[in-house]
Amino acid sequence: MRALFTFLIACFLTGPLISYSQSISSQPNIVPSTGKITGKLTLVDGQPYGSASVSLLEIKKSTLTNDKGNYSFNSLADGTYTIKIQVLGAAEIDIAVKVVSGQTTIANYQLTRENIQALQEVTIAGNTNRLSQKESIYIARLPLKNLENPQVYNTVPKELITEQMATDLGSITKNIPGASIPVIANQGRVTYFSRGFETEPNARNGVAGQAFSSIDVANLERVEAIKGPSATLFGNSVSSSYGGLLNRVTKKPYNDFGGQVDYFGGSWNYNRVAFDVNTPINADKTALFRLNGATTYQKTFADQGYTNNISIDPSFSYQINDRLSLLVDIEFGQETGTSVVRFNPYTGGGTVANPKIRNIATMGFPYNRTFMSNDLTYTTQMLNIFTQLNYKISDKWTSQTIISRARSNIKGDITALTGRTDSTLRPNVISGTTSFIATNIQQNFIGDFKVAGLRNRLVVGADYYNNFNDFDRETVNLPDVNFIHTPASYRVSQFKVDSLSTKGSLRKEKNEDNTYSVYFSDVISLTDRLKVMGSLRASRYMYLGVYNLITGTTAGGLGAGGITAGPYNQNDLSQKLGAVYEVYKDHVSVFGNYMNGFFNDSGVAKDGSAFKAEHGNQLEFGVKSDVLDHKLVGTVSYYDIKVGNILRTDPTDANYSIQDGTQVSKGVEIELTANPFRGFNIVAGYAYNKSILTKTDPAEEGLRPADSGPARMLNFWFSYRMPTGDLQGLGVGFGGNSGSLSYQTNTNTSKVIIPGYTMFDASVFYDQPKWRIGFKVDNLTSEKAWSVRLTPQAPARFTANLSLKF
Structure with a gap:
């Protein structure tokens, strides 16, 4: 417990130091002005793309797109700049832009490959059907769309978890076809059924995350039920059932202040x-x-x-x-x-x-x-x-x-x-x-x-x-x-x-x-x-x-x-x-x-x-x-x-x-x-x-x-x-x-x-x-x-x- 709080304190204390050191080292010797660059990064189908790296090469500044795909650079001197967009699994994108004092330059970009998704989990907003979020980086260990994947999997997104006021893992798995009544073990551990086999929530963010105890859902972005024997990609230690495995996807940080x-x-x-x-x-x-x-x-x-x-x-x-x-x-x-x-x-x-x-x-066994x-x-x-x-x-x-x-x-x-x-x-x-x-x-x-x-x-x-x-x-x-x-x-x-x-x-x-x-x-x-x-x-x-x-x-x-x-x-x-x-x-x-x-x-x-x-x-x-x-x-x-x-x-x-x-x-x-x-x-x-x-x-x-x-x-x-x-x-x-x-x-x-x-x-x-x-x-x-x-x-x-x- 002491180690955990030490980590939290270190994050809060080192944050200002990181900010200060980067502001000293990265600022060029120019006169501040009101020039600004803003842009939006989207997928080929128009969906916003979050957590992509965006850099301004001339002044060596970087930022990330937010969950709506937006980014911005402020207080820029007049001149021509090069924006570099980096998405893991895609080619680099260089965009030349011109900044004029007192104006905002728009630099939007739409990715040309529809199934691009960063290997670090992001949240993509804007889906018409808000309770259906099928795309995942964990199922195939590749940025592969659901329609391209020959394996069946079910997802329970946080939007459905919130709507159902589900505060335990057993309540969430009720949304998985074939899960049945969750089995609660003596230490609060939850298991469910998949294709005729008892299955445990052994995976977390795609790798081993066993917990022989109750698992709180406060940090869950979604739950993925991956169906069928999956030892080839996950190993039998994680995929411990022929029915499949349950992967807990946790919430990741995003580049804005907010909370609940x-x-x-x-x-x-x-x-x-x-x-x-x-x-x-x-x-x-x-x-x-x-x-x-x-x-x-x-x-x-x-x-x-x-x-x-x-x-x-x-x-x-x-x-x-x-x-x-x-x-x-x-x-x-x-x-x-x-x-x-x-x-x-x-x-x-x-x-x-x-x-x-x-x-x-x-048989007369008392119910309560x-x-x-x-x-x-x-x-x-x-x-x-x-x-x-x-x-x-x-x-x-x-x-x-x-x-x-x-x-x-x-x-x-x-x-x-x-x-x-x-x-x-x-x-x-x-x-x-x-x-x-x-x-x-x-x-x-x-x-x-x-x-x-x-x-x-x-x-x-x-x-x-x-x-x-x-x-x-x-x-x-x-x-x-x-x-x-x-x-x-x-x-x-x-x-x-x-x-x-x-x-x-x-x-x-x-x-x-x-x-x-x-x-x-x-x-x-x-x-x-x-x-x-x-x-x-x-x-x-x-x-x-x-x-x-x-x-x-x-x-x-x-x-x-x-x-x-x-x-x-x-x-x-x-x-x-x-x-x-x-x-x-x-x-x-x-x-x-x-x-x-x-x-x-x-x-x-x-x-x-x-x-x-x-x-x-x-x-x-x-x-x-x-x-x-x-x-x-x-x-x-x-x-x-x-x-x-x-x-x-x-x-x-x-x-x-x-x-x-x-x-x-x-x-x-x-x-x-x-x-x-x-x-x-x-x-x-x-x-x-x-x-x-x-x-x-x-x-x-x-x-x-x-x-x-x-x-x-x-x-x-x-x-x-x-x-x-x-x-x-x-x-x-x-x-x-x-x-x-x-x-x-x-x-x-x-x-x-x-x-x-x-x-x-x-x-x-x-x-x-x-x-x-x-x-x-x-x-x-x-x-x-x-x-x-x-x-x-x-x-x-x-x-x-x-x-x-x-």
């Missing part, structure tokens, strides 16, 4: 204050600073439970010269709270001939009871540091260096409830500390050039990823209790847990792994409409083993002390192929892709052969559209994912595993954002997924995996905001999420059904240039619903919001 303060208050003592302050810290506006943060306290609708957190998220960018830029982005969060309910029902008592079928809605006390708390601390250095080597090549480090610490009590019979459960409490540290170092070279007359957009990179985990905790099992007829005074307290600590089981261990990768991805424009993509990653995975602090041995126990036992290495290749054809140039494209993902598996089979990496391959095709001046943007796709090399129990010896398991996940996804008439916006999605374990243990053969979520899901949000008149800015919103039934357990002898759900949200707001007020109701009808961990969802929740802008 928000207050939210609502049901169950919900109180939240968030802030966003941005300022240039030198006269030329090339050094910029932004600070986001929030603090939230809330109780739950249940009889016990609360969370109390704070986040501080500073970011600093510096256009060092017209070729070199630096971005530093920090994310700090700390939370104290109690675990959400996690119930694992009793699954015994059934046979293949007569399976036992239970339903969480009818935790069985725990508020003194069983955990404390988490999360620190993510992201540094990016961009250097424009030439008109055709750019270097991008990224260093990312993510740390999460957990201390205290984590709770769960395990069913013992159809009417009893056993509380479990895990006490102690856990640490997760991930380091990602990445070097990319990004080119845009022609070979034999064909345009190539190429990224070549090397990646190092280190993961370190440290566990020092104890699991305590409490006596069984009847959950249907529980005494009113029953509570599991810290005192009860401490009294049984000598009977608990210990986990004291450390583990670590390293991954070294090289990769490339090339998009070749065979014609103006037809583009093909070829990508390949080669990885070397080195697992250093699990070191047991109690026994002093590494997993496997070989040798004195076991120091050298347990580790293993695996080499893997991951491919990605794709093609896009723009049927209607810049408006409609058809695409197809083949993508691969993998997970490293340790151990040996009964015959002594080492296991290989598990792998998943996706085949997908579909249609993307962006028509009617961005008023209708959508994607329809069909995918088929086949997973192989899954470990399963050896049928000849239960002490071993064999690696011949398979799974199939296929389905259809539809995404739509529309602006049918001025002020009215639609965001909608539908997902159908069919997942089957095609070869596995007999208990699950031919069934849908229990952790696949609902087979059918629908999401929508309609909103209308008055575009003109005395009530301009007044708006209403209405939306909903629906999912079919799913399973917590699904075997041939036992099933635990989670019923389908339909939940509606509604809001009213009044948005003005200097302030905003809003009121929202989540789960309007108090629908009873459960996540896959059987965590009951909150009934109708009321939230009010007041925002002040400056």
Whole structure:
């Protein structure tokens, strides 16, 4: 914490020094006059382009375009000047202008390549459909338009987050087709579903950004759900699901002073204050600073439970010269709270001939009871540091260096409830500390050039990823209790847990792994409409083993002390192929892709052969559209994912595993954002997924995996905001999420059904240039619903919001 505040203080103290030193060194010996140069930088479609470097060569001054694409130079002497515009990934632009005392010279420029986008994230304003912002620099690691990209992805922009008054990651992911009810882990960590697989928010600004704790949304510019196995471009450490990955894009500094303060208050003592302050810290506006943060306290609708957190998220960018830029982005969060309910029902008592079928809605488990006390708390601390250095080597090549480090610490009590019979459960409490540290170092070279007359957009990179985990905790099992007829005074307290600590089981261990990768991805424009993509990653995975602090041995126990036992290495290749054809140039494209993902598996089979990496391959095709001046943007796709090399129990010896398991996940996804008439916006999605374990243990053969979520899901949000008149800015919103039934357990002898759900949200707001007020109701009808961990969802929740802008 001290280091964080030292960084902030240093930024504020060094800002004036930077400004002063540059003003001394860069001013020519001329008589000041009132001559002025202003201009605007736009894309080929007329959209403003922000954060581009603009220099005045004769006096060696530089600035950046703002989010409206504007720039200016003041107090210039009469004469002829040369303006140089630098955009990463594009050729230099030199413009000769003449300055006359007392006049303003206009020097506008429109870029000739429509898909140019700086490798340092910028905000491009002016889209007719304000809830549809598809263009991204992270999806393909190249400046590639959505219509040119053969991969499907969904974005949730800050405009939609603001309109829905979404203050947590789970509320944001409700806008992603197929996400289902978010799963809240015991430390506040959120996961969701994608294409039949549980998926975590492991990526931040395109690289490793794991957080084994709650993630505050105060600094989010948008969320990107990248669909399908994506290990080729992101590696399996970040893309840890065959369903895809969730990338959190953070807010970046811009070259103007501004900000916002928000207050939210609502049901169950919900109180939240968030802030966003941005300022240039030198006269030329090339050094910029932004600070986001929030603090939230809330109780739950249940009889016990609360969370109390704070986040501080500073970011600093510096256009060092017209070729070199630096971005530093920090994310700090700390939370104290109690675990959400996690119930694992009793699954015994059934046979293949007569399976036992239970339903969480009818088994008598209380909807609003935790069985725990508020003194069983955990404390988490999360620190993510992201540094990016961009250097424009030439008109055709750019270097991008990224260093990312993510740390999460957990201390205290984590709770769960395990069913013992159809009417009893056993509380479990895990006490102690856990640490997760991930380091990602990445070097990319990004080119845009022609070979034999064909345009190539190429990224070549090397990646190092280190993961370190440290566990020092104890699991305590409490006596069984009847959950249907529980005494009113029953509570599991810290005192009860401490009294049984000598009977608990210990986990004291450390583990670590390293991954070294090289990769490339090339998009070749065979014609103006037809583009093909070829990508390949080669990885070397080195697992250093699990070191047991109690026994002093590494997993496997070989040798004195076991120091050298347990580790293993695996080499893997991951491919990605794709093609896009723009049927209607810049408006409609058809695409197809083949993508691969993998997970490293340790151990040996009964015959002594080492296991290989598990792998998943996706085949997908579909249609993307962006028509009617961005008023209708959508994607329809069909995918088929086949997973192989899954470990399963050896049928000849239960002490071993064999690696011949398979799974199939296929389905259809539809995404739509529309602006049918001025002020009215639609965001909608539908997902159908069919997942089957095609070869596995007999208990699950031919069934849908229990952790696949609902087979059918629908999401929508309609909103209308008055575009003109005395009530301009007044708006209403209405939306909903629906999912079919799913399973917590699904075997041939036992099933635990989670019923389908339909939940509606509604809001009213009044948005003005200097302030905003809003009121929202989540789960309007108090629908009873459960996540896959059987965590009951909150009934109708009321939230009010007041925002002040400056």
